[in-house]
Amino acid sequence: MTESNRTVSWSLQDTPIGPLLLAATEDGLVNVVFRADGRTARGAVARLAARFGTEPVQSDTHHLAQAIRELDEYFAGTLRDFSIPLDWSLSTGFNRRVLHELTEGVPYGTVVGYQTLANRVGEPGAARAVGVAMGSNPLPVVVPCHRVVESDGGIGGFGGGLEIKRTLLALEGVLPEPLF
Structure with a gap:
């Protein structure tokens, strides 16, 4: 199933648990992928492209910047509740x-x-x-x-x-x- 005309942006973030791939749409954070080395990241981006019918772009959008900031705070022990909007379209x-x-x-x-x-x-x-x-x-x-x-x-x-x-x-x- 594809969800056409949806822009998907992604970014990589280094964390204490290893690199994470973060992906977002205009609605919010849509995907977090563990162990996002080159091969894993390429696979995740390909799955997002198939799902959303458009090639995700590597860029820092408002939602990605917020997700990165909040994850940094979470791993620093200063954030307990995430407030980033979530796009639930990958779950039904x-x-x-x-x-x-x-x-x-x-x-x-x-x-x-x-x-x-x-x-x-x-x-x-x-x-x-x-x-x-x-x-x-x-x-x-x-x-x-x-x-x-x-x-x-x-x-x-x-x-x-x-x-x-x-x-x-x-x-x-x-x-x-x-x-x-």
Whole structure:
């Protein structure tokens, strides 16, 4: 499915968890991609081009500048709530409902279980589907899928890798800082 006539801009940002590709439309931040080295970045830009029907341009728009500023503040430990407008067009249906609930209902420095999140969106039998929604999150870090953990206290999975999940949870004070 393409969404024609949408301008998509992108930029790379170095962060403590590695390079991130940030992409935005006129509506807001639309995509955050982990480990955005050359090959990963090219693949992400190609997927955005296919989805939006136009070649994304590398430039700094208002939304990208705001996202970069807020991510810098987040990683510095001075920002707890992102205010960047989000473009939810890369998420639909159940996944979008779950990601909205996660964004609005799980604040900085807290975690939630997959089952609890399923209950919150009115789908008590959908704990595994919540995990799938987390894995398809187009806006990780900003939409904090790293805050979703197993009900038994396990850390759970993470599309960016467990080391990044642990780093983000430590930054938010949920886990102790790694010793090395």
